[in-house]
Amino acid sequence: MKGDLTLMSGLLMLAAVASAQTAYPKAASHAHSSWTSFQDPAEQAFSLNVPTGWKTIGGTYRFGPLDPRIMVDMVSPDGQVDIRLGDYRVPPFAPLTPTLRSLGFTEGRRYTPRNVAQEVVANYRPGWVFADVYGQARFSSACTQLRLKSMERETPIHPSGQNVTTTAGQVLYSCESASGPRVGYVFAETQYTQMQSSGAWMVTWLCSFLAPRERAAEALNTMLHALSTFAVSPQWEFRQLQMNGSAAEGAMSDFKRGMAAIQQDYQRRTAASQSQFDEMDRALRGVDLTTDPVDGKQREVVSTGTTHWINGMGDIMDSPTAPGGNFRKLNTTP
Numbered sequence: 001m002k003g004d005l006t007l008m009s010g011l012l013m014l015a016a017v018a019s020a021q022t023a024y025p026k027a028a029s030h031a032h033s034s035w036t037s038f039q040d041p042a043e044q045a046f047s048l049n050v051p052t053g054w055k056t057i058g059g060t061y062r063f064g065p066l067d068p069r070i071m072v073d074m075v076s077p078d079g080q081v082d083i084r085l086g087d088y089r090v091p092p093f094a095p096l097t098p099t100l101r102s103l104g105f106t107e108g109r110r111y112t113p114r115n116v117a118q119e120v121v122a123n124y125r126p127g128w129v130f131a132d133v134y135g136q137a138r139f140s141s142a143c144t145q146l147r148l149k150s151m152e153r154e155t156p157i158h159p160s161g162q163n164v165t166t167t168a169g170q171v172l173y174s175c176e177s178a179s180g181p182r183v184g185y186v187f188a189e190t191q192y193t194q195m196q197s198s199g200a201w202m203v204t205w206l207c208s209f210l211a212p213r214e215r216a217a218e219a220l221n222t223m224l225h226a227l228s229t230f231a232v233s234p235q236w237e238f239r240q241l242q243m244n245g246s247a248a249e250g251a252m253s254d255f256k257r258g259m260a261a262i263q264q265d266y267q268r269r270t271a272a273s274q275s276q277f278d279e280m281d282r283a284l285r286g287v288d289l290t291t292d293p294v295d296g297k298q299r300e301v302v303s304t305g306t307t308h309w310i311n312g313m314g315d316i317m318d319s320p321t322a323p324g325g326n327f328r329k330l331n332t333t334p
Helices: 002-018 098-102 127-142 213-228 234-242 245-271 273-285
Strands: 035-039 046-051 055-062 068-075 082-086 119-121 145-154 164-177 180-195 198-212 287-291 298-302 308-310 316-318
Touching (some): 046 068, 082 213, 145 180, 145 273, 164 198, 164 273, 180 213, 198 213, 273 287
Antiparallel strands (some): 055 068, 145 164, 164 180, 180 198
16 A cells, blocks of 8 residues: 555656646746756656756656656756755655554654655654745755745645545745845645555655745746646656556546646646735735725734734734724734
8 A cells, every 4th residue: 555655656746747738828927038848867757848048957766666756956057046846855754653663663764665665754744844844954055044934834736535634835934145145935735644553644746946035036937837837758657557556547547636636726826926926025024914994005014923903093003902992903914
């Protein structure tokens, strides 16, 4: 069973971008007018368009018959923008069950069930938690000071189901570096499958970037556009499913259902790309966007983690409860 799940880890990651071409007929505007095709050099599993002149590395990294992992890393010519889709360093995970503990396993230890995959023992992390864990590991070496500015739960791309829990989230960091202030961003989805007294979990979707603050919108739009061109080779997909023997037909059905769900998710994220960047910008500046329910006027108010109130004179107070008098609550845009 774990072999089946590990196979789906690679397929779900590929499915997370495989349908984007039809889902992204009009990707968000971007700064690049020239793109070139990047082909997976290892197994010809996928292709996508990347900005011309950017240093692009990656492909399919195989850690076992049923453990393919993908990563594409794109770096701008000046080295300032680094966009990453997937990450071969992220393995499938095995929760620390009483059985594994009795065998001497601890979190962080490698585990190779049936020698078909290289798992790591670790208890389940929801998507937003994993995004932060990953972001700190990915960005710390590039930042003299890394600060978490926001952590948000997001709608998962893949649905939960019987014995399956899927969660997603995104995090945003401010990064002080030798080359100036930068922005780090991670979106992650994780999926846990319960199997009798044990289980397994995997990162079914992961994308991230590190960029100068003034180029964060460029990085976001470039990432979205590249995703819109991602295509999986049907021949590779068929060969990979064949490795799973009798479970291949069910895996293919799951794969196609995942692709359909991702089409809808991409359409939503494309439409919301400008709103998402505005939210990122406010998080970095430490302000909330509020709306006065009386006159509809919008104001940016310093974020304090509590409710904002305003009176007839335009004075603003922050309090978890109504301060009394003629203060009314300002609505905060999520």
